[in-house]
Amino acid sequence: MAGIYxxxxxxxxxxxxxxxxxxxxxxxxxxxxxxxxxxxIKSMVSGNIDSIFFGGxxxxxxxxxxxxxxxxxxxxxxxxxxxAEITLECxxxxxxxxxxxxxxxxxxxxxxxxxQSLSDRVLKTIxxxxxxxxxxxxxxxxxxxxxxxxxADLILCLPGESSSDVNKxxxxxxxxxxxxxxxYMLSIPEGSIFFNDIPxxxxxxxxxxEIYLETSKKLRSLSYEHYEISNFSKPGFHCRHNLKYWKxxxxxxxxxxxxxxxxxxxxxFPKSIKLFEETYKHSMPxxxxxxxxxxxxxxxxxxxxxxxxxxxxxxxxxxxxxxFGHTLSAEKLYLLKEYKDMGLVNYDGDYLSLTLEGxxxxxxxxxxxx
Numbered sequence: 006m007a008g009i010y011x012x013x014x015x016x017x018x019x020x021x022x023x024x025x026x027x028x029x030x031x032x033x034x035x036x037x038x039x040x041x042x043x044x045x046i047k048s049m050v051s052g053n054i055d056s057i058f059f060g061g062x063x064x065x066x067x068x069x070x071x072x073x074x075x076x077x078x079x080x081x082x083x084x085x086x087x088x089a090e091i092t093l094e095c096x097x098x099x100x101x102x103x104x105x106x107x108x109x110x111x112x113x114x115x116x117x118x119x120x121q122s123l124s125d126r127v128l129k130t131i132x133x134x135x136x137x138x139x140x141x142x143x144x145x146x147x148x149x150x151x152x153x154x155x156x157a158d159l160i161l162c163l164p165g166e167s168s169s170d171v172n173k174x175x176x177x178x179x180x181x182x183x184x185x186x187x188x189y190m191l192s193i194p195e196g197s198i199f200f201n202d203i204p205x206x207x208x209x210x211x212x213x214x215e216i217y218l219e220t221s222k223k224l225r226s227l228s229y230e231h232y233e234i235s236n237f238s239k240p241g242f243h244c245r246h247n248l249k250y251w252k253x254x255x256x257x258x259x260x261x262x263x264x265x266x267x268x269x270x271x272x273x274f275p276k277s278i279k280l281f282e283e284t285y286k287h288s289m290p291x292x293x294x295x296x297x298x299x300x301x302x303x304x305x306x307x308x309x310x311x312x313x314x315x316x317x318x319x320x321x322x323x324x325x326x327x328x329f330g331h332t333l334s335a336e337k338l339y340l341l342k343e344y345k346d347m348g349l350v351n352y353d354g355d356y357l358s359l360t361l362e363g364x365x366x367x368x369x370x371x372x373x374x375x
């Protein structure tokens with residue numbers, strides 16, 4: 006079973022912390038994109054599909070009819086399983102009841118709301134177009150529309166936001182019975198607006214660690230499973246599509262800037278909607294369509310370790326050897342023993358995973374053993 010990721014490269018405006026590829030949306034631009042995307046789907050999609058994820062950008066700039074057309078095209082050339090997880094990222098300001106009801110009708114069964122914060126002051130600081138009331142209304146609308154699989158994206162360590170502020174955000178959303186939270190640490194990548202205009206009130210490393218630990222402990226205490234460094238869910242509500250990334254499974258990325266992993270090989274398409282539309286004026290055989298992507302190497306033991314240790318279940322060192330013929334040296338095994346003594350990893354001689362405190366130092370731990 007493969008997953009399908011669809012990059013929708015349109016935004017009404019750019020959030021100040023974001024460097025994801027997107028351009029200004031307009032009806033003509035969206036129409037041309039849908040036409041090219043349709044041809045790419047015909048060229049690249051086949052076989053069994055158990056997850057579809059509309060990401061961006063802002064997928065909710067598309068109409069339900071446009072989204073439905075994409076799902077129908079995928080169904081025409083592939084086999085979407087009856088229990089497939091079909092996710093759409095949605096901005097709160099787009100999540101009116103009519104829109105969400107139509108999404109449910111065309112087959113979307115999981116909504117990911119880009120809430121980020123419930124502080125109006127903070128939302129304005131980071132360039133979001135919605136306010137806290139709009140977010141709360143969006144959650145209520147999703148529930149009224151019949152969605153039971155709803156995720157809230159929150160960004161931790163936003164300018165001037167404390168761990169107490171984050172906890173209050175979570176408590177308010179938990180009362181609305183949300184089954185999934187994605188809680189990302191604020192990063193300021195090159196290419197974002199904040200990169201050239203650093204905001205005031207950013208947390209230092211110690212404060213970031215405090216906020217991350219308190220947020221994680223809060224959600225765990227409320228019976229959310231901390232199944233991945235930044236993700237928490239009620240039982241049965243893990244994001245099945247994203248698990249494909251972390252478990253190095255197959256997925257096909259569609260659209261400009263989308264990444265794929267097909268039969269153990271990684272590919273990407275350049276960050277250019279113009280090139281995307283020129284490339285897919287027509288559908289083409291799979292082998293030719295594949296040649297339009299940029300090869301990025303084979304999935305290897307390093308990928309398995311880096312991605313697998315993001316998960317609370319971790320990795321199996323015996324599987325690492327079976328899959329890639331890779332074993333850890335005596336020096337690195339000794340490091341694992343030291344990390345275990347420090348309370349940073351769980352390790353039983355085969356299965357290796359990071360503790361909550363280990364998640365905080367994941368980059369350092371992982372880089373020391375790969």
